Amino acid sequence: MKKSPFIAVIAAALLAACASNQAPVAGNAPAATAPSAPSVATVDVTGSEPALQGGRVSAAQLAAAVKAAPDQRSAQALLNGHSVYFDFDQSVVKDDQRGVVEGNAAFLNRFSSKVLVQGNTDARGSREYNLALGQRRAESVKQSLEVLGVKPAQIEAVSFGKEKPRAEGDSEAAHAENRRADFAYPQ
């Protein structure tokens, strides 16, 4: 950051010098030189992320199973792979998706854990507007959790928009799979 104002000043001087109106080239005058665009530095933050595993308990039985689980680790494992799905352009948690919300609420209430609710959208439309639609879905799930007794401070609602599709392609099935909210717990 410290270097940039210096370079900007010199480069501005070059530009100003080039652009001004002057007499034409004299035979023995030093010739002008074109500036080179500065090269840039690369930052590398490539890392790994944990993969989702398939769910083993049905959504309807999730809350009961979480309450009966012997410990936090096994309870959390039950929640893996369960997402809340949404209709096109909608952020309302449908009745058939309540089991997943209740299972996560049971976990959060029992273990006072924190959770990241991650909203997602299908691949159609503006990236940033989709990010906001995914946020609306995450907020909707957050409110449903709060209704079930989870404290607001336990939940952070964030969005991935259309940036991390679980299903690729333009089929309706792929779009439906991507219209969802996931629950990410601290490892």
Next chain:
Amino acid sequence: MSATVSGFWPRLFALLLLSMTAAANLARADLSVEVIGGGSNRYPVAIVPLQGESLLPEAITATVKSDLAMTGAFSLLEAGAGDALAAPAQLNAAAWQQRGARAVVYGKLVSLGGGRVRLTFWVDTVSPREQKLSAEFDLAPEQLRDMAHRMADMVYEALLGEKSLFSSRIAYITQSGKEYRLQIADMDGRRAQTVLRSRQPIMSPAWSPDGTRLAYVSFEQQKPVIYVQDLVSGQRRVLANFRGSNSAPVWSPDGRRLAVVLTTSGNSQVYLINADGGGVQRFSYSDAIDTEPAFSPDGRQIVFVSDRSGSPQLYVQALDGGRNARRVTFEGNYNVSPTFSPDGRQIAYVRREGGRFKVMLLDLASGDNRLISNSAFDESPSFAPNGKMVLYASEEGGRSVLYAAATAYPGRVRLGTLGGQVQDPAWGPFNP
């Protein structure tokens, strides 16, 4: 037109060498330019190959021609090595007029030893015969491409009398498998350099007005966080990492603050934040989605997307005018991704219509909307710094590509990729 540019002479000055210390990681994923269509009122010009160009490791003339062609403003006449001219006295203006040229660009290269060359070139109109430009530059081999863009700028400005755009850069995101890269390149897509590499998505790059920094959204912390990165040093810092999502950064024209979207209120709203990350201030007030802010060039207004009416539409709100937002789109039920033209008179944006996403130009004075793209999935428009072209992302055969459309001509240019996906293009300011 000619009167305004006939006095345009490059000033001569002593050689200034900028030492480039940053370790550049050059990615060889250059984009190629393909020109499609063009205006009927194009300026016919002959770009004669420079005499002695075979001295060069990289031809200047070819870049000058592709630069001028991509604007859609010129038609380029055939000119071969046999047409080369080493001095204005050799120009046969009548013959070039016969061949259909209104102007001829010609010049020569002389070796200075040690790989350095002296480039001298001229731009003459043929009827009436008038010398519009004469220029001379001493060049090292690594300066040839910058010089070619610079020469194209000088020709463009000498003949059209308006600010050129070839010495500017673009930023965009590529995705290849699980790797995301934020890259910058010359405006023709060449000389791509990687600014950030990540296994998590990157989106919404935004140039600082002086072209030295990029703001962008990265998901490396498992949520959208806004960073600002210095291009030369690679130094970066978090600009906004508030609870919830942080996105859609855009710089104010004076570079002192940014508009961003935060969700601390429980919904996506537009905020202003100082460039150092302090002074957060809410700007938009709705219980709906407000996102994708963009400053007007005078810095006094922001256009943004809001679905407060039930569907995403564009609204303009003054920075000192309370909380009143004026709706400016009324056709269609999905209008997003707005950006002001550099003269503040137009807004480019994306409209969804019949399942297609199109880049539109809204004229603010008349309220007229004009289509400027023509594929099915066009998104993320951004203006060239001179306002004459709009860069956008499109999709062809399941792959994403970049296009630049002329705003005053029907011409369009495809900046094709060599692999992977390319998205979220942002045209930078004039190079310093």
